[in-house]
Amino acid sequence: MTPDPFGTAALRAAVLGAWRASPARLREDANVEEDHARGYYRDRVVVELAQNAADAATRAGVPGRLLLRLGHTDDGRAVLVAANTGEPLDAEGVASLASMRASSKRAGDGIVGRFGVGFAAVRAVADEVSVLSTSGGVRFSLRDTAALLAEAAAEVPALEDEVRRRDGSLPALRLPLPADGRPPTGYDTAVVLELRDEVAFDEVAALLAAVDDALLLALAGLTEVVVEAPDGPGRRLADVGARWVVASAEGELPLALLADRPVEERAARAWRVTIALPRDPAAARADLTRLHAPTPTDERSSLPVLVVATLPLDPTRRHVARGALTDALLDHVAGAYAALARLVADTDGDVLALAPTGFAAGEVDGDLRARVLRALAATPLLVPAAAAGGLAGADAGTAPLVPPARAVAIEGAAGRDAATLRVLGEWVAGLVRVPPGREPQARSLGVEVRPLADVVDELPALPDPRWSELYGALAPLADDPRDREALAGLPVPLADGRVVRGARGALVVDADVAAALDDRTFDALARLGLRIVDPAAAGPLLERLGATAADAAALLTQPAVRAAVLAAADDDEPDPEVTHTVLALVAAAREVPPDARPWLGLLTLTAADGEPTPADGLVLPGSAAARLLDERVLAPVALELVDRWDADTLAAVGVRRELVVLRVADVLADPASADDPDALAAQSLDGWEEYLEHLADTLGAGAYVGDASAVADLDAVAPGAWPEVLARIAGEPELRRVLVEPVRGEGGGVAGSYTAWWLRERADLGLGAPFLVGSGLPVGGAADPAAALVPPPPATVAALDGEVQRALGGVEGLAELDGAAWTRLLDEWEVGTPVAPALAVLVWRHAAPADPPEHVPALVAPGRIAVVHAQDAAVADGPMWWQRTDVAAVVPCLARDDAVRAGAALDLPLMSAIAPGRPDEPGVDAPVPAAAAELVAELPATWREHDDLLVDGVPVEWWVDADGLPHATSLAGLAAALAQAAGRWSQRAALEAVLLDPARVAELALDAAWGAPDA
The missing domain is CATH 3.30.565.10 (Histidine kinase-like ATPase, C-terminal domain)
Incomplete structure (x- = not known):
């Protein structure tokens, strides 16, 4: 049994x-x-x-x-x-x-x-x-x-x-x-x-x-x-603890909450909550989608954890019974959930993954989610950005965590770089790092996710030694155009102690420049409106945000500095701070930009006599400039300035130490442009407006020349110093270049430099007329015909080399004379002066005077050339007119085209326009000898023989009438008439020889063939 x-x-x-x-x-x-x-x-x-x-x-x-x-x-x-x-x-x-x-x-x-x-x-x-x-x-x-x-x-x-x-x-x-x-x-x-x-x-x-x-x-x-x-x-x-992070809580419920529960439950006042998070969600084996009370119910959950709680159930044992008891237990669940989140945060886990997102899975889940969000928002969970990634002198693991409700995050990519946020977190209270993809969760927990621009705008604009560190941390953000725009309002500390917002327009100087400038200079620059970044905060970020890297030269060329110099120059009481600031910048600069030299020359300094004077109106005592320039025009600079600032600094602002070169930008061949207020360099050049007139005449009115350079202070050369001045200009490369290089107009025209023009036109150096380049000897020897027309170099330039002499008006031949030179040369000849044929031909061929000349060389009798009044001369249409000195002094030409050119150049009439040029008698027809026709094929068949030939009543030896028919009184005259009629003037001698001895025709034809150009 x-x-x-x-x-x-x-x-x-x-x-x-x-x-x-x-x-x-x-x-x-x-x-x-x-x-x-x-x-x-x-x-x-x-x-x-x-x-x-x-x-x-x-x-x-x-x-x-x-x-x-x-x-x-x-x-x-x-x-x-x-x-x-x-x-x-x-x-x-x-x-x-x-x-x-x-x-x-x-x-x-x-x-x-x-x-x-x-x-x-x-x-x-x-x-x-x-x-x-x-x-x-x-x-x-x-x-x-x-x-x-x-x-x-x-x-x-x-x-x-x-x-x-x-x-x-x-x-x-x-x-x-x-x-x-x-x-x-x-x-x-x-x-x-x-x-x-x-x-x-x-x-x-x-x-x-x-x-x-x-x-x-x-x-x-x-x-x-x-x-x-x-x-x-x-x-x-x-051993679930190895696979799950678990937070539990338990306690005893107030009796009042159980009053409406069944009798068997009323004594069960103990409550317990367990919240479990899988350490490896992919390997976790548990149904997280249902609430457990503590065994599974049919209540769905959207939380990423397993929720176990002694929630009251309805009689089916599958659903939560609603009421005050459930509400109280859901509060405990939310508290345990927050405790679990704190465990995750303490182990550097992804705590934001615990924030519920999306839609609730049901009524109970919705109530629980609301409580969870409130609990998480108030729980210190987020690592402060200042501790993220390691903070010098602190441990991120022990740094106080920040409750989401008091946290600030930067939205987008800007909030994801831990190194950036680590530094930024020292400036922004409650700043935390939100991992990629977690912004929605952060917002749901009450984190203030703000645009980077808003965070930057609230950075304190106060002096702080940490600016450089902050800029270095923010530098990577400038790679993104949107973040770069957001950084536009970044506070920027200035060298004068101010802090302004925005880097655009600020100037960043390097450490060397900062060390070279004193506080007085920085303060003065600040008063001029320059925003110079505190060198301790300088870095590449500010330049990417619109600041400009500036060395001392860049500071010097700021418009505000230029305006201050110009304003001080116009003021009866010059500003010593402006003078000090400019000299300090020049001293710190390695090289003064050429564009700044004109207005730097207006910087007010003190002369030796105590008078305020522009820098370009002073010379350095004991310098070459002091020796070469008249001290009545350019006074010595005060010695105390020389002691305070070195000679290089004073010379850089325009105080003369040597002869200097000025550059004038954007020159126009237009005298009106001389009044341009921006052309400061030109305004200090003597005769600049007249030079522009010269350019307009040479290159065309309004022609664009571009930049032009000039030797300054030529009008201030000391008496007796010209030989050394000219020698220095010719011998020093930069000065020489400025003299000898011509200026070129945009249309291709060429004109002499300002320096060459001034020395020719305004200096008392005897350079008013052209002269032969060289030491004064004729270029081609004593018999050179040009030497009789063009004088030797003046003694003031005789020792200079040929290139310099050419720049100063010297020529090597008549072909180089310009129109004005021709006019001067012709007009300086005295009437009646005999002229060698070779020299006369040079004049007739090359003369191109700018204005009608008063004197010209001409035939005044057969074989005799002399200078005559231009009004008494005319140009011969052809060789036959050379016989008509009765009409006018003859400028001989072989062809009508040459006669027309010479007449236009010398402003002389053609002889055919003065006299009719008709033979008085027709003469007797005679055949042209066969030997002559054999020698020159172009000869007419007949000619007119005269015992006495009169043209316009004047006896001549030969002529060619309007019909091209030769007239002659002798064989020599016939040869000349046939040569002109055939257009073969060069063969008139051969024709005369064959007319005298017809047997020589073969010999002379061979000579003519050898002398003819190749076909």
């Missing part, structure tokens, strides 16, 4: 007695069991068995271990064994198992099960159930229950009718029976389920396959779960 240590007989008798007394009680018990087995607990057999195991371990105070073994017995029955450690089965436990909603578990023992209904889940898969413990065993059997009911029903017809009506659907868990057997070794209790069929087997197998870490996390009393199934190797679940 099987022992009955738990008094199951009495329990059975009591239940059967109740059913006999009231068959409706049987109906009620059967319906409740059926509701739980087939409805509320239909898929929770494994969870409920685990919950009972956890409670047993908790009551015993031992680690809870659970074995879930699915298999078949030797006789083929499918069996699930759930063995656990913990408190063994006792009589009170058996009574609890055999009752519905009358648990033996009481509040305060830390257990999970509270209502005595979970065990009914076994009825979903089994009709035969045994509970075997080290203290004994009981079993529940649908088959035995039916037999016992059959015996009892025989005596109670109403009960018999109820049993018949239920057709076998009876309450199997109400009648406990003694059972033999022991739990597996190492366990204290085992629940053995004889599975109803293969369908139940498959269902249990699926439930076992789904067992995961959630079971251990939800049931704190369990430390190990071993799952053994016939379709795979066994699994052991333990």
Whole structure:
């Protein structure tokens, strides 16, 4: 006989007695069991068995271990064994198992099960159930229950009718029976389920396959779960802390919150919450989408964690019961959630990933999410940006964390660079780094995610030694055009102590310049409106944001400095601060820009006599300029200035040390441009307006010349210093270049330089007329005809080289004379002066005077050339007119085209326009000798012979009439007339020879052939 240590007989008798007394009680018990087995607990057999195991371990105070073994017995029955450690089965436990909603578990023992209904889940898969413990065993059997009911029903017809009506659907868990057997070794209790069929087997197998870490996390009393199934190797679940970050909280609820709960629950005031986050979400095995209370419910969760809480459930055990108790517990869940977030933050995890986003999964989830967001927002979770990435002298791991509600983040890429934010965090309170893709979560937690421009605009515009570090940290942001624009309002410390906003227009000087300038200079530059960045804060970022790198020369050429110099020059009381500032900048600059020299020359300095004087009106004592320039025009500079500033500095602002060169930009051949207020250099050049008139005449009015250079102060050369001045101009390369290089107009014209023009036109050097280049000897020797027309160089330039002499008006031949020179040369000849034929021909061929000359050389008699008044001369149309000196002094030409050119150049009429040129008598026709025609093929066939030939009543030797017919009185005259008529004047001598001796025609024809150009 099987022992009955738990008094199951009495329990059975009591239940059967109740059913006999009231068959409706049987109906009620059967319906409740059926509701739980087939409805509320239909898929929770494994969870409920685990919950009972956890409670047993908790009551015993031992680690809870659970074995879930699915298999078949030797006789083929499918069996699930759930063995656990913990408190063994006792009589009170058996009574609890055999009752519905009358648990033996009481509040305060830390257990999970509270209502005595979970065990009914076994009825979903089994009709035969045994509970075997080290203290004994009981079993529940649908088959035995039916037999016992059959015996009892025989005596109670109403009960018999109820049993018949239920057709076998009876309450199997109400009648406990003694059972033999022991739990597996190492366990204290085992629940053995004889599975109803293969369908139940498959269902249990699926439930076992789904067992995961959630079971251990939800049931704190369990430390190990071993799952053994016939379709795979066994699994052991333990040490969930290695795979999950867990935060738990527990406490006792106020009694008032339980007032509306069922009586069995009112004493259960203890609450517990567990929040678990998988360390590796990809490897985590747990359903995070459902709330656990503590076993899984049908309430969905959108939080990225496993939520386990002792939430009150409705009678279905699948949904949370709403009310004040639930609200209070959701507050505790949110608190535990925040504690978990703090654990993640303390381990440098992605804490923002815990912020819920998207839509809530249900009403309970929505309430919980709202509480979670509030709790997270108030919890210090975010690492301050100043500690991110390592902060000198501090440890990011121990730096106080910032609650999201008091945090500031920079939106976009600007907020992702830890090195940038580390420095910026020292300036912006509560600044944190938001990882990429986490801005929505940060905003949901109350982080003020702000545009970079807003953060920059709120940086304090106050002196601070950390500007350089900040700029270095922000420099990478300037690579993005949008961030570069956002940095436009960045505070910028200036060298004068001010802090302004925006780098655009600021000037960045390097350390060398900063060291060279004193505070007085910086203050003066600030008063002029220059924004010079504090050198300690200078860096590439400011230049990328619009600041300009400026050396001393760049500072010097700022418009404000130029304006100050010009204003001081116009002021009766010059500003010593302007003078000091400009001299300091010049001293610090390696080289003064050429464009600055004209207005620097107006800088007011002090002369030796104490008078304020422009710099370009002074000379350095003891210098070459002091020796060469008249001190009545250019006074010595005050010695105290020489002592305070070195000679190079004073010379750079225009104080004369040597002869200097001025550059005039954008020159126009237009005298009106001389009044341009920007042409300061030109305004200091003597005769500049007249020189522009000269350029206009030479190059064309308004021609653009471009930049032109000039030797300055020529009008201030000291008496007796011209020889040395000219020697220096000729000998020093820059001065020489300025003299000899011509200026060129945009149309291609060429004119002499200003320096050459001034020395010719305004210096008393005897350079008014052209002269022959050289030492004064004729270029081609004593017989050179040019020497008779062009004088030798004046003594003032005789020692200079030929290139310089040419620049000063010297020529090497008549062909180089310009129009004005020709006019002067011709007009300087005295009338009646004999002129050698060679020199006369040079004049007739090359003369191109600018104005009609008053004198010209001309034939005044056959073979005699002399200077005549131009009004008495005319140009011969051809050689025959050379005989007509009775008409005018003759400028001989061979062809009409040459005559027309010479007449235009010398402003002389043609002789054919003065006299008719007609023979008085027709003469006698005669044939041209054959020998002459053989020599020159172009000869006319006949000629007119005269004893005396008169043309216009004047006797001549030969003529060619308007019809081209030759007239002559002699063979020599005939030869000349035939040569002109044929256009072969060069062969007149040969024609005369053949007319005298026709036998020489072959010889002379050969000579003519050799002399003719190649065809």
